[in-house]
Amino acid sequence: MTSQEWKFTIKDIAEKPDLFLSGHRACAGCGPATVLRLIMKATRGPTIVTEATGCMEVISSIYPYTSWGVPWLHTAFETAASNASGIEAALKIMKRKGRIGQEQVDVIAFAGDGGTYDIGIQALSGAVERGHDFLFVLYDNEAYMNTGIQRSGGTPHGAATTTSPAGSVIPGKLEFKKPIANIMVAHDMPYVATASPYYWKDMLTKVRKGLEVEGPAFLHVFAPCPRGWRSDPAKSMEYSKLAVETCVFPVWESVDGQCKLSTPSKLVALAPQKKKPVADYLQGQGRFRHMFKPQNKKLLEEVQRITDERWERVLKKCGETSKTA
Amino acid sequence: MTSQEKTWKEIAPAGVCSKSSTGFLTGDWKTYMPVRDPAKCTRCLQCVLFCPDGAILWHPEKGDISFDYNYCKGCGICANQCPTSAITMKLAQE
Amino acid sequence: MQSVAKQETMALAGDQAVAYAVKQSDVDVVAAYPITPQTIIVEKFSEYVANGEVETEFVCVESEHSAMAASLAASATGARAFTATASAGLALMHEMLFVTSGCRAPVVMAVANRALSAPLNIHGDHSDSMAQRDSGWIQMYAENAQEAYDSVIQAFRIAENSGVLLPVMVGLDGFTLSHTLENVEALSDADIKAFVGIRKLPNVLTHEGKNTAFRLDPANPMTMGPIALQNYYFEFKRQQEEAMKNALDVIQQVNSGYAEVSGRSYGDGLVEAYCLEDAEVAAICLGSTAGTMKTVVDALRQDGVKAGLLRLRTFRPLPVEQIRSALANVKAVAVMDKSMSFGGNGGPVFHEVRHLLYDADKRPYVVNYIYGLGGRDTSPTELRSIYETLQGILQAGRVETPIHYLGLRE
Numbered sequence: 001m002t003s004q005e006w007k008f009t010i011k012d013i014a015e016k017p018d019l020f021l022s023g024h025r026a027c028a029g030c031g032p033a034t035v036l037r038l039i040m041k042a043t044r045g046p047t048i049v050t051e052a053t054g055c056m057e058v059i060s061s062i063y064p065y066t067s068w069g070v071p072w073l074h075t076a077f078e079t080a081a082s083n084a085s086g087i088e089a090a091l092k093i094m095k096r097k098g099r100i101g102q103e104q105v106d107v108i109a110f111a112g113d114g115g116t117y118d119i120g121i122q123a124l125s126g127a128v129e130r131g132h133d134f135l136f137v138l139y140d141n142e143a144y145m146n147t148g149i150q151r152s153g154g155t156p157h158g159a160a161t162t163t164s165p166a167g168s169v170i171p172g173k174l175e176f177k178k179p180i181a182n183i184m185v186a187h188d189m190p191y192v193a194t195a196s197p198y199y200w201k202d203m204l205t206k207v208r209k210g211l212e213v214e215g216p217a218f219l220h221v222f223a224p225c226p227r228g229w230r231s232d233p234a235k236s237m238e239y240s241k242l243a244v245e246t247c248v249f250p251v252w253e254s255v256d257g258q259c260k261l262s263t264p265s266k267l268v269a270l271a272p273q274k275k276k277p278v279a280d281y282l283q284g285q286g287r288f289r290h291m292f293k294p295q296n297k298k299l300l301e302e303v304q305r306i307t308d309e310r311w312e313r314v315l316k317k318c319g320e321t322s323k324t325a
Numbered sequence: 326m327t328s329q330e331k332t333w334k335e336i337a338p339a340g341v342c343s344k345s346s347t348g349f350l351t352g353d354w355k356t357y358m359p360v361r362d363p364a365k366c367t368r369c370l371q372c373v374l375f376c377p378d379g380a381i382l383w384h385p386e387k388g389d390i391s392f393d394y395n396y397c398k399g400c401g402i403c404a405n406q407c408p409t410s411a412i413t414m415k416l417a418q419e
Numbered sequence: 420m421q422s423v424a425k426q427e428t429m430a431l432a433g434d435q436a437v438a439y440a441v442k443q444s445d446v447d448v449v450a451a452y453p454i455t456p457q458t459i460i461v462e463k464f465s466e467y468v469a470n471g472e473v474e475t476e477f478v479c480v481e482s483e484h485s486a487m488a489a490s491l492a493a494s495a496t497g498a499r500a501f502t503a504t505a506s507a508g509l510a511l512m513h514e515m516l517f518v519t520s521g522c523r524a525p526v527v528m529a530v531a532n533r534a535l536s537a538p539l540n541i542h543g544d545h546s547d548s549m550a551q552r553d554s555g556w557i558q559m560y561a562e563n564a565q566e567a568y569d570s571v572i573q574a575f576r577i578a579e580n581s582g583v584l585l586p587v588m589v590g591l592d593g594f595t596l597s598h599t600l601e602n603v604e605a606l607s608d609a610d611i612k613a614f615v616g617i618r619k620l621p622n623v624l625t626h627e628g629k630n631t632a633f634r635l636d637p638a639n640p641m642t643m644g645p646i647a648l649q650n651y652y653f654e655f656k657r658q659q660e661e662a663m664k665n666a667l668d669v670i671q672q673v674n675s676g677y678a679e680v681s682g683r684s685y686g687d688g689l690v691e692a693y694c695l696e697d698a699e700v701a702a703i704c705l706g707s708t709a710g711t712m713k714t715v716v717d718a719l720r721q722d723g724v725k726a727g728l729l730r731l732r733t734f735r736p737l738p739v740e741q742i743r744s745a746l747a748n749v750k751a752v753a754v755m756d757k758s759m760s761f762g763g764n765g766g767p768v769f770h771e772v773r774h775l776l777y778d779a780d781k782r783p784y785v786v787n788y789i790y791g792l793g794g795r796d797t798s799p800t801e802l803r804s805i806y807e808t809l810q811g812i813l814q815a816g817r818v819e820t821p822i823h824y825l826g827l828r829e
Contacts, residue, residue, distance in 0.1 A: 023346030029400035033377035046637030066342035086492030126481030234401030
């Protein structure tokens, strides 16, 4: 881990030219687009990006147009991490043989929840086990949005998707959100972190840490999708803030297995009376609308209970308590 | 499909893209457009960061921001996030 | 013509010969997953890596799908990439094979041809690679371990040729070739290194208006593997077909170029004709069976039968003109298939040969012999019966049975 933390102000970020260019075809208000655009501003030098099939891939590479100011490769849905493995290995050997310069080239793999939790998990786990030097960024909009809002392993309990609709018998997804960041921590990998784009400074610091670490790094980023969540496009950043304030999406990092709560979540831990109820986050999102019907009261309570339980576990893991420090 | 599209002999192999997306103007997507009151704006630059389309630019030499309506899709994130409510969404002209 | 280079006779099984060829070919990245009967290739190569005998990044991927993804990505970064697989592994890569050829990545892959499940069978047949004949890969089949060695080396030159830029798979029959020891003449490291050279990248125009080397290079960004909608996809596919057409010439050129160094040539590189000049009855086959068939042809010739054999060394691109002219005067042809196309009125090679003969000036009788599935051994006596059938067809003046299953218990 670097001894010098990257110091930057909002002006520094605003001044950096975009490497994820305007003119892409993402929906108005797309959370992942903001995430990718900001992350590409945190790159530190020569960078190669590889991406899994998904929203951010499709909207940024409609032939003949491209939104990428860096070398970029897409091959398939499962392959963000396996591509990154091949690129990293090629760079290593080509440098050793003197075929390319010796400068550091960062490799970033982007994937949505499909390409990470589900179809992409094998390649991710394998790449991490092999210790390739790359940063894997999961932009989590909590369903297979690009193909029409179908449920994924990252879809939260109770959410309505097109393959887990809120029907008269089954009220949305019955299964729970796979704890992907915990799974990555269990790989004993150098750096794992969760981030939410409203807290851009925390997110970009983590991107840099992930790039600087030698070996694999995993960043789980919360990325609201107004289309799939049936939410107001203007509120994507607001939801990214609420998710942390309600503890639906705690932000933390794990450096060589040592977990530490990040400031935005730490503020909640320090003032638990200010922790917002989950309903504040759920309402306004069409995918949770059914949970506010009287017959689904238990479901709403269940979601609050799960949120609280997971929050307690995060606190414990990070060596915090929910009492004031 | 326009007659400007190239034949198989003219395009680069393997789908290597030939144009930057900055040549594709998404500004005509918008129904509403952000209008800023410069008097209320504190140049906090959050709108610059949060715009999914990079349609708000910071000009350090001028010490001010500008809106690029060629790309702005009218999502309203900037207006929603502005801490001083300096930005309002107005119906865009044809 | 320069004199043939000095070579060393080594006792190598097919898999070992392939590993040795890769060792000598200045390969940058090998990403592979083990599967019988390819395992010796990766195991042998691992030894080279562990002993510091190669300058290669060896990536022990967690599945064949990742093997092809990593190989493709390494190739896109500008590295020379090689992988190997068989059977189910090749099937698992199916999606990625199309992506690799679509991305015009000159990956070279050895396939230790083995039957596809179910039921599970680890032995040799061509069902694995035949199932990939539409994938846009150049497909070659080796008759023996020597050819497996020579073809892998040639494959780098063929794939990387700027008029081709297509991935190449070299098939060697599972166990029959992969695991059987032969005398293999190996060229020196220096000669092979000189033959394959360093990978030269063609130039391509990027979205930044730069005409630059076709690879992922931060100094010259380009976007590879975009989404191409209805208005462009078709054009990219047509480009691949043109590359296949160019490959017909390039394969022949590389074959002759290699012959100058090694003294070994495989027909014209595309097909190998054996006793076909005046043959009346002929068989067509791929791979190791050709070796046995040649001894069968010799015996028949001894008995005064005008028998011949056409071995297809290259199956993709299909050497249409070469096959037509080789069979121009043959009266009855048996096409041998070591795989099936269920419900397809015969095997894949039968389809293709019969199809290309439709436009021939003189159409011979053409029948199909499906044989050797799941590693079923076929004896010289059984193989000879093919020619007896062909002679019977000529005598009767008609075909009784268009499709035969040789060695099947019926």
